[in-house]
Amino acid sequence: MTAKGYLRKANPLEILSEADVEAIHRGALDVLAVTGTRFESNRALKLFEKHGCKVDYDLNRVRMPSGLVEECLRQCPSSFLLKGRSPKTDLTIGGNTLYFCPSPGMRTIDLDTWEQRVPTIEENHQAVKILDKLPNINLAASYTPYCELQGVPGVMLLPVSAWSRMKYFSKPQRVGSSMESHIWEMQMADVVGIDVFAAMEAAPPLTWYGDAIDCAWACAERGLPVEVGCGAVMGGTAPATLAGALVQSLAEMMAAIVMVQLVNPGTGILANAFVFALNMMTGSPAAGGIEVSLFQAAFNQLWRGKYNVPTMIGACGPSSSELIDVQLGFEKGISASLAAVSGASIINLHGGIHVELTYHPAQSIIDDDIAGMLGRFVQGIEVNHDTLALDVIHEVGPIPGHYLRNKHTLTSWKKEHFLPAVSDRLSYHDWIKQGKKTILENAKEKMETMLAAYEADPPLTESQNADLDRILEEARAYYAKKGLL
């Protein structure tokens, strides 16, 4: 048994022509062979050289033959398994299944003043507990949900974040790729018995730093999947044109895939899109823009359609809005919808508010309604004898006949209609009577109820808890010895 996710029934939306796909693919191969990519890792450069790449050790530059790139792309499996703490949280990533993942933020946000604030460790635990119990959350990224914590020095943020999730989140997770954090995170995952996967995220343009390389290498050696991500900003660290940004992102990711497949052929790859446009007013990423959705739809088509590699669509979670408002809702809703219909395997959606700077668990509860709606949409329309309902239509007939009293309605409506958890569905009359509550107030109430009812499933044993604490202390000692604390 695995977590159900949503099985996509309809063909995914394709926005590129066959010729477009081919031109972008060949463009990426051209970049890899001619200009090449920069790898800040001597062992990676040696590995590339051994397999026929041209390596310039002075510039840390590798130029790859197209044949090798295409061969390594073919080695990527079309799906892979990730084990959670119990069979109901196991995942099969890829194919036509849609899963959801939270979208992290550095800090929390005050729901009255909308000002940012560094959360406490306890608030991190609470936000993780909410994610653990949301029905549409299937896995987590690293540094989730917060990336800054009160009283925690920078180098310890990823290990503490992972420690919090290992204690209160029962589903598969990604490890962080900064300052060797993956070492501790992989040990913690072994303690609680879940699968983790690597984060190997490019430093665009066309560069791979040692931390990302080391994290991917360590996971690939152990047979764990690697999420290979592009994170350019169009007009800043990638061409402003969508086609150009796709070419560069593909080139970056293909170079990483070559490395991973050379380390361990057949390693599972998750292609992650985290590309924004540059906000030409401020110089920061313009989250929530429609060009992000164009990039993501083409990205899905290329990776799913051409390379048969599962995709993680990362830029649906954050918006440019500073607060939980209409702009946040439509930016998240539009980008997540387009990612879902264009064939994403995973959408990072829950909880993110302003770019990657803010997160709130109440928003993650609201986003679970969006995820449920999209999940229902991709499942499509079931057409069979029972759903065609001819017998029922004949039985009910014209007015005054109606279907509310019919057993067919009783037995079918919950399968066919999506029921939101916190979206307002009251009549005007009841809405007034119940205090004119907004969706945010509903979500805040639900958050309180969920926290009060939280029970780990399955619970950690005392020795598992003690081992997690011990590993965290070992990480602290390791960084202290290095003079980083």
Place this chain on the structure above:
Amino acid sequence: MDNYQILKTSILEYEKEKALQAAQAGIAEGLEPMNMLNAITEALNIVGEGFNSGELFLPELIYASDCAQAAIKVLEDKITADGKVAEHKGIVVLGTVKGDLHDIGKSIVAALLIANGYKVVDLGTDVPTDKLAAGVRENKADVLGLSALLTTTAAEMGNVIKKLESEGLRSKVKVMIGGGATNANYAKHIGADAYGETAVDAVGIVKDLLQ
């Protein structure tokens, strides 16, 4: 499981035939029909609470009340045959007025009232004035609930009240109205006793009217 329990469970599982059979089997084996009615009340209380708390929805509420109605009829026939009178919180006759075919809102009101322990006689839709008055008389109704969704048919409600007056029934029955074409002012205008904006309001209104 005895027939009392089967009756209760079959309503909670929306099994109409099973509820009916359990009521018949209970009578056949000599169970007290008045007592069997309690099984129905217990089941409907659970359904009503589920609906109020948002765990159950209209299809469940309406179908459970339909299951209950089928069994109630069998049990009440037996009670009458035994020369006794079934106890209710009150008797409510419902109907959508002449010319109007809208059934859903009234059906929800009926289901909610049944779930709250009232005896409901639903005369259906497009019910002529004479038939509504006869329904009140024959069932000794405590409350008459009239529904109309169309502005053109709402006027019919005033005619029903006049008919009750001319037949000397008006003092014996409270009249409540509801539906898209009606409002509190209109209720006052035609001399009705109460107006309900939503189906859920009907339960509180009936309770108040019968105090």
